Amino acid sequence: MAIRDRLSGNEAIATAMRQINPDVMGAFPITPSTEIPQYFSGYIANGKVDTVFVPVESEHGAMSTCIGASAAGARAVTATSSAGLAFMWELLYVAASMRLPITMAVVNRALTGPININCDHSDSMGARDSGWLQIYAETNQEAYDNFIQGVLISEECRLPIMICQDGFITSHGVSNIELIEDEKVKEFVGEYEPENYLLNAENPLAVGPYGISPYYMEVKRKQAQAMKDSMPVIMDVAKKFYDMTGRKYGFFEEYKMDDAEVAIVVIGSSAGTGKEAVDRLRAEGQKVGLIKLRVFRPFPRIPLAEAMCKVKAVAVMDRAESFSNSGGPLFNECRSSLYDLDNKPYCINYIYGLGGRDIQVEDFYEIYKDLFVIYENDDPGDVYRYMGVRDSRFL
Amino acid sequence: MKRDGVEIRWHGRGGQGAKTACLLLADVAFNSGKYVQGFPEYGPERMGAPITAYNRIMDRPCNVHSNIYFPDYVAVVDETLLKTVDVTSGIKEGGALVVNTSKSPDEIRKMLPEDYKESVYCIDAQKVSMETIGKNFPNTPMLAAVVKVSRVIDEQQFIHDMRESFEHKFATKPQVIEGNMKALQVAMKEIVAG
Numbered sequence: 001m002a003i004r005d006r007l008s009g010n011e012a013i014a015t016a017m018r019q020i021n022p023d024v025m026g027a028f029p030i031t032p033s034t035e036i037p038q039y040f041s042g043y044i045a046n047g048k049v050d051t052v053f054v055p056v057e058s059e060h061g062a063m064s065t066c067i068g069a070s071a072a073g074a075r076a077v078t079a080t081s082s083a084g085l086a087f088m089w090e091l092l093y094v095a096a097s098m099r100l101p102i103t104m105a106v107v108n109r110a111l112t113g114p115i116n117i118n119c120d121h122s123d124s125m126g127a128r129d130s131g132w133l134q135i136y137a138e139t140n141q142e143a144y145d146n147f148i149q150g151v152l153i154s155e156e157c158r159l160p161i162m163i164c165q166d167g168f169i170t171s172h173g174v175s176n177i178e179l180i181e182d183e184k185v186k187e188f189v190g191e192y193e194p195e196n197y198l199l200n201a202e203n204p205l206a207v208g209p210y211g212i213s214p215y216y217m218e219v220k221r222k223q224a225q226a227m228k229d230s231m232p233v234i235m236d237v238a239k240k241f242y243d244m245t246g247r248k249y250g251f252f253e254e255y256k257m258d259d260a261e262v263a264i265v266v267i268g269s270s271a272g273t274g275k276e277a278v279d280r281l282r283a284e285g286q287k288v289g290l291i292k293l294r295v296f297r298p299f300p301r302i303p304l305a306e307a308m309c310k311v312k313a314v315a316v317m318d319r320a321e322s323f324s325n326s327g328g329p330l331f332n333e334c335r336s337s338l339y340d341l342d343n344k345p346y347c348i349n350y351i352y353g354l355g356g357r358d359i360q361v362e363d364f365y366e367i368y369k370d371l372f373v374i375y376e377n378d379d380p381g382d383v384y385r386y387m388g389v390r391d392s393r394f395l
Numbered sequence: 396m397k398r399d400g401v402e403i404r405w406h407g408r409g410g411q412g413a414k415t416a417c418l419l420l421a422d423v424a425f426n427s428g429k430y431v432q433g434f435p436e437y438g439p440e441r442m443g444a445p446i447t448a449y450n451r452i453m454d455r456p457c458n459v460h461s462n463i464y465f466p467d468y469v470a471v472v473d474e475t476l477l478k479t480v481d482v483t484s485g486i487k488e489g490g491a492l493v494v495n496t497s498k499s500p501d502e503i504r505k506m507l508p509e510d511y512k513e514s515v516y517c518i519d520a521q522k523v524s525m526e527t528i529g530k531n532f533p534n535t536p537m538l539a540a541v542v543k544v545s546r547v548i549d550e551q552q553f554i555h556d557m558r559e560s561f562e563h564k565f566a567t568k569p570q571v572i573e574g575n576m577k578a579l580q581v582a583m584k585e586i587v588a589g
Contacts, residue, residue, distance in 0.1 A: 006425040117437060138460075169460050173434035174421045176456070272458035360461040 002178040002245070009137070009170035012144035012177055013079065013105045013163070014039035018049055019185035020151055022103075023074035023192070026054040026065025030084035031117050032167040033107035037079060059084040063091035063102075070100035071207045073197030075151070077102070081167060082109035085123045089130070092160075096131025097219055098208055099226065101154035101161070101192075104132075105147060108268070108319075109167040110355040118356020119167040121267065125320040125329045131223050133161040133230060134297040138271045140170050141177050142294075145247055148180070151189045152237045157230040159223075166269040168356065180245060188244060227298045234295060251300035253292040256282060257310050260289025262371035263345075265308065265334055266317040267293050270352070270359050277364030288368050293330070305337040305344075313346040313371040313380075317387075319353040327351075327384045335383075346371075346380040352387040363387055400430075400453030401547050402463045406482050407472035410442040412534030416472070417448035419538050419560065420547075424452045426556045427548050432457050445480055452547045468545045471495060472520070472537055477503070483511040493540050493586075495520040495533050500589020516544050518586045527578040528571065535575050536582030543583045554579060 007015065013036050017025070027037035043049045052074075054065045059080050066076040080088065085106060095102055106124050110116040124134060135150060137143040143165040154161040165171055180188075196205055211219055231251075238249040255275050257263060266274055271292035281288045291307055293300075308314045316335070318328025326332065331349035338344040350367060353359050367387065374380050403420070407413025414435040421433030432451040438444055449463045465485040474496040476482060483492055491514035494503050500515040507515070518540040520533035528535065542553050557579055561572045 006421060006431060166460075168437060169434070173432055173460070174418055175432045176425065176430050269460040272460045275458045358462050360464070361459060 002180065005177050005179050006174055007140055007177050008035070008172050008174045009140040009143045009165045010035035010107065010172065011039060012140045013147055013165075014043070015179060016144050016147040016185070017077055018043045019180070019182050020075075020077070020148065020189050021049045021186070022051050022077045024052045024054065024065065024069035024076045025078060026056055026062040026069070026076070027078050028056050028059050028062045028080070028084065030059065030081050032109055032171045033079045033081040033084070033105065035171070036105055036107070059087040060091060063088040063095065066102045066104075067091060067095050067098065067100055070095070070102050071098060071197065072199045073194050075155075075192040076100075077104065079105035079107065081107045082117075082123045083112055085127060086111060089127070092127055092130040092132060094208065095160045096223060097211075099158040099223070101158055103147065103150050103154050104160065104162050105143075106162045106164040107167045107171045108164055116355040117167070119169050119269075119319070120354045120356070121164075121319040122321065122354075124162055124164050125318075125322070127162070128297060128329060131159065131227070132297060133157065133159050133227075133295075135161065135163055135295050136267045136293065137163070137165040137170065138269055138292060140165075140173070140175055141247075143170060144177060144179070145241065145245070145249065146294075148185055148188060149237045149241050149249070152240075153230065153234055155192055156233045156237070157226055159226050159230060164268070169269045178245075184244060188240070230298055231300070249294065251293070251295045252304060252307065253294065254307055255290040255292065257289035257291065257307060259287055260311050261287040262313045262315075262368060262375055263289040263291055263308065263311045264315045264317060264364065264367060264371075265291045265293060265304075265330070267296065267330060268319065270317065270319070273359060273361055274364050277361045277368065280361065281365065281368060286368065286372075296330070299333050299337075301333070301337040304334065305341055308334065308338060308345055308347070309341055309343060311345050312375045313348070315348050315350055315367050315371055317350050317352055317367075321351055321354065325384070331384075346374050348374065348380055348383040348385060350385050350387040357388050359388060399455060400451055400457070401468070401545055402466045403450040403452070403468045403470065403541065403545060404463050404466040405448040405450075405470045405472065406476050406480055407446055407448070408442075408476070409444045409446050411472050412532060413446060413470075413472045414448045416470070416534035416538045416541075417450055419534075420450050420541060421452075422560060423542070423548055423553055423556045424450075427552055429453060429547075430456050436462055445476060466490065468493065468541065470537055470541050472533055474498070477506045481508065483507055483513075486511070486513050489513065491516055491544050493518065493537070493544050495537055497522065500587055504589065514544075515589045516540065516586055517589065518582055520582065523578055523581050523585060527581055528574040532578075535578040539579040539582035540586045543586055550583065
């Protein structure tokens, strides 16, 4: 029997970590992920886990700790946000290229400039090319479920993984959750048994050596292959998780897409608000749908493009700017994935929710309305748009 | 928002416990079998700055993750906010404002926008807290006042659940439990409608 509880997203992640009981956690506090190491260090102090907790001097140190621990053969976890993730940047690439399965909770928060503590996806979207797997959550439940699955996915693929959730919105929002029994989680994640590791005296090895030109590119090609090979692993782990909990996960969730004429593609907690808009518009007879992307790395190019092709016009929502003057990161990958397909929909972009700017059900009405106009006029207009900017002079 | 639940907005200042009261309300509603959300909205993090917190309490899972602009009820933990924050903004027809104050509902109403026509409830949460807990923790009496006004939970069930909650929360200082329980009961009696 699942355990009915109510937790914030941060409590949910800390609970998952307690149940996983990793070998090492390196951590440095930063809003809004601070509560994760805070709760977790309480579990350590109370003897609930036997994890080695390394309270380092910075996020650079936290990721270095995880890299060292993981290379040594340990199961390592950490948590961070925003500037903390930015400070790990150099090490993110090191972890990925050393093929170390580190599981990191990312509580999404805007990057500074101007300083802001609230949610957007600029931190993890900025790290999208670092070679880490990335999974995003709509709710506290999904953050918890994703973290437990993430450990297995990461270890099976030998790639580090970011388990992302929206800062404050889900990290500090308390709501209902179904927890899995401790022993079931323990059995699900099993013992981490790496093939090669530094503390294995039988088989000494060097990790992280200089990659001279004759070898560097092969390392990168192998990372790319690992990313490709992670696709079936993510689905296998989701199946195993479904068998345990009855909760179904994939690369993305299609919400009322079967007969939809227009759709929105969105990541994170806003998908829930969008679903409410879908329900209400459907009650008025409007055929609208929504796709919530769960896995951004690897990008599920082919199945996602097929799902988008069910409709005539798609709005892709980015909670991050990329200042390319041609749309946000999710938009560009979604739009590019449609290129080879016949009968592809119009595909437009909305940048929204930066620095915690709220998005409401009514905002989704506006977007669906715009999509119907595009569909009816057979003209996409300007594909690079903003939603929710207060002053119309900035449009 | 469909009218299949109750939406509540809390106004307070950092450090006063508005967020705690919001999370406690989510707790007790959860215990009575509801689907709940309790979440704060932070500006700059500092003591004394205005903060807002929100509750959705529903009979079905709640997908919406936006702030609440059209609440059924609004709780104001710090009366001085009436001067700087439009606390009545968006209150639905049939809704109510609950203010921590020693003033009367008529006096408070004079401080509100003229077009505000819904109910005003006053509770001197500071006085109740001083008399029962011995310190100024307005969030406990405010929580009771909001439960009384919003009727999101049966009062008896609420009192019963809060005892359990306090026993858990104050496990290391059980001497404060009775004072907090008394604060809830006194607040429910002393709240004034207007």
